[in-house]
Amino acid sequence: MYKLIAIDIDDTLINDDKEVTPATQQALEQAVAKGTVVTLATGRAYAxxxxxxxxxxxxxxxxxxxxxxxxxxxxxxVLYERYVPVEAARKLHDYCIEHNLHLQTYIDDKLYARELNQHLIDYTTLNRTQYYIEPDFAKLMELPTPKMLIIDDPAFLDELQPILRELLGDSVHITKSKPEFLEIMHKEGTKGAALTFLANHFGCDLKDTIAVGDSWNDHEMLEAAGLGVAMGNAIEPLKAIANYITASNNEDGVKEVIEKFILNPEQASV
Structure with a gap:
């Protein structure tokens, strides 16, 4: 029996209207009632x-x-926290200033940017997040931050990723949550590491966990979980490593997973 399920939010739990449907909501409640730990695993800020x-x-x-x-x-x-190493944060800041890239960071669960631009407006509209402008952005690099984010053209970010890996070294984890979002965390700031921590926290074996996601930033937790599930709308590389592919986020894919593997496990087959 699966004892813990970790679900990504954007393009997974919520549909394209940014809503959890009543059918999916009911499935979540039924899973909890059955004794399964239901949690979220997201790139979003805690707030x-x-x-x-x-x-x-x-x-x-x-x-x-x-x-x-x-x-x-x-x-x-707070049960688990990993901050971007200060030296890596400074290097990333200097690189983005030199190359005129949009960089934002999170301090005490608040979103900060150096200036207001369309990238910031689009991001905060999408995530319904408040933002703060800090012209002296360099000083924020000295403060604990769980995540830094560059927003730019997807193809450009694909080229930038290996450059930043070389610049910042193996002290950080770099991933994409959306094609235009390049995110930098501590090397242990992955959904897979956090899922492993939570499984231990609840005294649950990893083989008794399910992870559900749609994007490449979900791959560590799909690989760590006993059952890795990709959404029908997931990117192809994630589908390739998944144990099971469910319906899309607009077709209650999370509900299907819960019903198949948690509510009616005797009928389940991957």
Whole structure:
């Protein structure tokens, strides 16, 4: 029996209208009633993710910032946190200034950028996030941050990724949550590391966990989980490593997973 399921938010739990459908909501509640730990695993900031978690009635720790922060919903106690190393943050800042790239960071769960531009407007509109402008952006590099984010053209970011890997070294984890979002965390700030931590926290074997996602930033948790599930709308590389492919986020794919593997496991076959 699966004891824990970790679900990505964007393009996974929520549909293209940014909603959790009543059918999926009911499935979440049924899974919880059966004793399964249902949690979220997202690249979003805690402030953004917790609003969705509370709407869906969850009261467990949730995985945020790609796995760099695991925090209780009830008392907001931090269970797991990994910050971008200061030296890496400084190097990334200097590189982005030199090449005129949009970089944003998160301090105390607040989003900061150096200046207001269309990238920031589009991002905060998409995630319904408040932002703060800090002209003296360099000083923020000295403060603990779970995630830094570059927004740009997807093809350009694909070229930039290996450059930053060489520049920043193996102290950081670099991934994409969307084609235009390149995200930089501590090397242990992955959804896979956070899922492993949560499984231990709940005394649950990893083989008894399910992970559901749609994008490449989900691959570590799909590989760590006993059952890795890709959404029908997932990118092809994620589908290639998944144990199971469910329906899309607009077709209640999460509901299908819960019904098949948690509510009716005797009928399940991968």
């Amino acid at each position: 953004s993710a917790q609003a969705i978690a509370r709407q869906t009635g969850l009261n467990v720790p949730i995985i945020t910032y790609q796995g760099a922060l695991v925090k209780n919903l009830m008392d907001e106690k």
